[in-house]
Amino acid sequence: MFYDLHMHSCLSPCAENEMTPNNICNMALIKELDLIALTDHNSTKQLPAFVKAAEATGMKVLCGCEIQTIEEVHILGLFRRLEDTYPFQEWIDMHMPDIPNRTDFFGDQLICDENDQVIGTEDRLLLVSLDVSLEETVDKIHECGGAAVLAHVLDRENSVTNQLGFIPMGLPYDGLEVKTPEQKQRVLDTHPWIRENDTVWLIDSDAHRLIDISEREHEISDKDFSRLWGDRI
Amino acid sequence: MLISELIEKTGWKPVTKNVDLNTEITGVYCGDLLSWVMGNGEPGQAWITVQVHMNIIAVSKLREFSCILIADGANLPEEIAARAEEEEIAVIETGIPVFETAKKMIEAGV
Numbered sequence A: 001m002f003y004d005l006h007m008h009s010c011l012s013p014c015a016e017n018e019m020t021p022n023n024i025c026n027m028a029l030i031k032e033l034d035l036i037a038l039t040d041h042n043s044t045k046q047l048p049a050f051v052k053a054a055e056a057t058g059m060k061v062l063c064g065c066e067i068q069t070i071e072e073v074h075i076l077g078l079f080r081r082l083e084d085t086y087p088f089q090e091w092i093d094m095h096m097p098d099i100p101n102r103t104d105f106f107g108d109q110l111i112c113d114e115n116d117q118v119i120g121t122e123d124r125l126l127l128v129s130l131d132v133s134l135e136e137t138v139d140k141i142h143e144c145g146g147a148a149v150l151a152h153v154l155d156r157e158n159s160v161t162n163q164l165g166f167i168p169m170g171l172p173y174d175g176l177e178v179k180t181p182e183q184k185q186r187v188l189d190t191h192p193w194i195r196e197n198d199t200v201w202l203i204d205s206d207a208h209r210l211i212d213i214s215e216r217e218h219e220i221s222d223k224d225f226s227r228l229w230g231d232r233i
Numbered sequence B: 001m002l003i004s005e006l007i008e009k010t011g012w013k014p015v016t017k018n019v020d021l022n023t024e025i026t027g028v029y030c031g032d033l034l035s036w037v038m039g040n041g042e043p044g045q046a047w048i049t050v051q052v053h054m055n056i057i058a059v060s061k062l063r064e065f066s067c068i069l070i071a072d073g074a075n076l077p078e079e080i081a082a083r084a085e086e087e088e089i090a091v092i093e094t095g096i097p098v099f100e101t102a103k104k105m106i107e108a109g110v
Helices: A021-030 A047-057 A082-095 A134-143 A160-164 A181-190 A222-227 B003-010 B034-040 B055-063 B078-086 B098-108
Strands: A035-041 A060-068 A074-079 A110-112 A118-121 A147-150 A175-178 A200-203 B027-030 B045-049 B067-070 B090-093
Touching: A021 A035, A021 A047, A035 A047, A035 A074, A047 A060, A047 A082, A060 A082, A074 A082, A074 A134, A082 A134, A134 A147, A160 B034, A175 A181, B003 B090, B003 B098, B027 B098, B034 B055, B045 B055, B045 B098, B055 B078, B078 B090
Parallel strands: A035 A060, A147 A175, A175 A200, B027 B045, B045 B067, B067 B090
Antiparallel strands: A060 A074, A074 A147, A110 A118
16 A cells, blocks of 8 residues: 555644645545545644545545644554544643644634535644653554654654654554655664564655645555554454 | 752752762753753753653763752652652753753752
């Protein structure tokens, strides 16, 4: 399956308002992807419309979310069922600081329906850290039936290696996201305790604009896809 | 200045037990971005941070810091304190902001 499992909708303030559920699904269709996930910052509230929009296209989708932990590390939770994200959203709400968004500075945080009509806004700023550790976040993602993927692990901003120096030993993540095959090799070279087959490696776009959604370039095997969740059905 | 002298002058309490406090503090380093601290800290420095992730123990060992000062009301989780004790790293919670912690250290003569 050709995939892109990291992208932001118009709910993320930093993403373009053109990133509506239908636009995302249709752009993924044009790019001939088989599997996509929507992963807004600290929110799952665009997912109901995303799932409905995807149904019309036949695209296989995952319900995702990009959490920012107290260490300012970004980590993806990938869920196979929309209903798994409901308790996850409740947990986010318990741990997110109540800081109002300033749309003139950060951008809009728009919630759409399945026809891309704006039906609401998130008024709390989503570009914040939850008051939970990376370890607690991995545990919660697992508890809700999700797969935990450390996002853009070698980035200079909000990556596990930038914030925490290196990928913690023993952290039970399910996947590592890099930008290029070379980055994967760098992770292996600098982390002797990580072996290539220990985990699932993903290359995603982290798209904030339609044009940046991945081309049909990165493939995941059915085996690796299942491995993301292990025994957690 | 020794860690024990700093503790005596400031009244701060170590959260780690049975760790040798007769280690010389040669200077101070402040930072929370561990990749940055790994690249710039120097041996013997006391490290002031609000970061309480397990990785601070490895970073402290790597840079050979004399001790870790946890500032601004952050609390060291028990399992990390236990690991610090295993690695014989003294960790002290100052309970005051980073800047105030640094000022107090200068007043103490570090």
